[in-house]
Amino acid sequence: MPTADLRSDTLTRPTEAMRRAMVDAAVGDDVYGEDPTVLTLEREVAELLGHEAALFTPTGSMANQLGVRAHAAPGQEIIGDELAHVMRAEMGAAAVLSGITSRTWRAPRGLLDPAVPLALMAPAAGPYQVSTACVVVENTHNFGGGTVQPIEAMRELREATRAAGVRVHLDGARLWNAHVATGVPLADYGGCADTVSVCLSKGLGAPVGSLLAGPADVIAEARVWRKRFGGGMRQVGILAEAGRYALSRQLPRLAEDHARTARAAEAVAAARPEAVDPARVHTNILVVDVASAGWDAPDFVAAAAERGVLGYPTDARHARFVWHLDVTEEMTDHAAAVLAALVAEGPPA
Numbered sequence: 001m002p003t004a005d006l007r008s009d010t011l012t013r014p015t016e017a018m019r020r021a022m023v024d025a026a027v028g029d030d031v032y033g034e035d036p037t038v039l040t041l042e043r044e045v046a047e048l049l050g051h052e053a054a055l056f057t058p059t060g061s062m063a064n065q066l067g068v069r070a071h072a073a074p075g076q077e078i079i080g081d082e083l084a085h086v087m088r089a090e091m092g093a094a095a096v097l098s099g100i101t102s103r104t105w106r107a108p109r110g111l112l113d114p115a116v117p118l119a120l121m122a123p124a125a126g127p128y129q130v131s132t133a134c135v136v137v138e139n140t141h142n143f144g145g146g147t148v149q150p151i152e153a154m155r156e157l158r159e160a161t162r163a164a165g166v167r168v169h170l171d172g173a174r175l176w177n178a179h180v181a182t183g184v185p186l187a188d189y190g191g192c193a194d195t196v197s198v199c200l201s202k203g204l205g206a207p208v209g210s211l212l213a214g215p216a217d218v219i220a221e222a223r224v225w226r227k228r229f230g231g232g233m234r235q236v237g238i239l240a241e242a243g244r245y246a247l248s249r250q251l252p253r254l255a256e257d258h259a260r261t262a263r264a265a266e267a268v269a270a271a272r273p274e275a276v277d278p279a280r281v282h283t284n285i286l287v288v289d290v291a292s293a294g295w296d297a298p299d300f301v302a303a304a305a306e307r308g309v310l311g312y313p314t315d316a317r318h319a320r321f322v323w324h325l326d327v328t329e330e331m332t333d334h335a336a337a338v339l340a341a342l343v344a345e346g347p348p349a
């Protein structure tokens with residue numbers, strides 16, 4: 001049995017067919033705005049998300065950071081939930097690169113309750129306090145366990161923040177998964193934010209690449225800052241073509257990942273119901289409360305690895321397992337059996 005590598009959906013390798021598409025991509029110097037494949041991808045993704053323009057970036061972190069800096073001036077703040085990638089996993093970039101401060105709120109499983117940021121935000125706070133410029137929303141929510149944010153919650157937040165003069169940035173690294181899980185059009189999600197980042201390099205299976213979408217003037221300014229951040233790339237149509245291939249061929253198959261994740265969640269819940277509630281496993285990420293079975297998360301992850309299933313401890317209580325393109329049906333059966341056995345057994349005495 002080959003090892004089921006469920007540490008992340010960033011681990012996917014480009015397929016043979018994707019590699020062939022990359023070889024034939026038309027290219028030019030993208031810093032000169034002359035790479036036709038990049039320009040096409042940017043146009044296609046902007047249209048999918050219902051925005052005027054989009055910008056190709058090397059990483060999702062750069063797309064997020066270009067987004068938040070477009071909304072917040074130095075000394076202003078962004079707010080987001082405490083598990084958000086922008087807050088936890090971008091190495092303090094908003095502070096380091098853009099002089100932006102942050103505050104967070106607590107959100108179980110990362111689920112958005114619009115009333116919470118609306119109560120926390122302090123728009124135009126005057127000369128003595130920090131003003132909130134932007135609310136960051138993550139959909140699906142990574143460390144929250146692939147949680148889909150309800151479109152109604154996003155709309156409510158959008159309407160209220162607009163009225164208050166506060167912007168919304170949507171970290172949509174896995175917005176594709178939310179779209180496939182719910183059937184809500186991508187442009188409906190896109191319509192709930194001033195800027196949207198998306199990743200091609202996660203479950204879609206491209207080797208590299210993200211985009212930031214938004215109004216044309218914001219994207220034009222983000223293009224300048226991308227260069228300033230060192231993200232101006234040259235004949236990068238080779239990578240943009242991988243992204244176009246992923247969007248046209250590999251988007252619908254995310255539903256398979258969701259079905260396999262659900263199957264594993266059911267198996268774990270059958271072995272120990274406290275470890276996971278399958279109703280809360282929305283997409284391709286399974287977070288198991290291993291502490292409910294007496295495990296420390298790093299020990300659980302090590303024990304699973306010994307049995308050929310790789311995961312990631314997100315904190316002392318929880319282990320995360322992520323389904324993607326390179327995880328087969330057979331690996332899913334094996335992973336489900338191993339995780340179920342471990343939560344049933346508990347740690348060695």
Ligand SMILES: *Cc1c(COP(=O)(O)O)cnc(C)c1O
Nearest residue numbers: 059060061062085138142171173
């Ligand atoms: C992966 C991810 C990103 C971007 O990550 P990079 O490694 O910088 O491409 C942003 N937000 C979320 C929620 C992610 O999971």
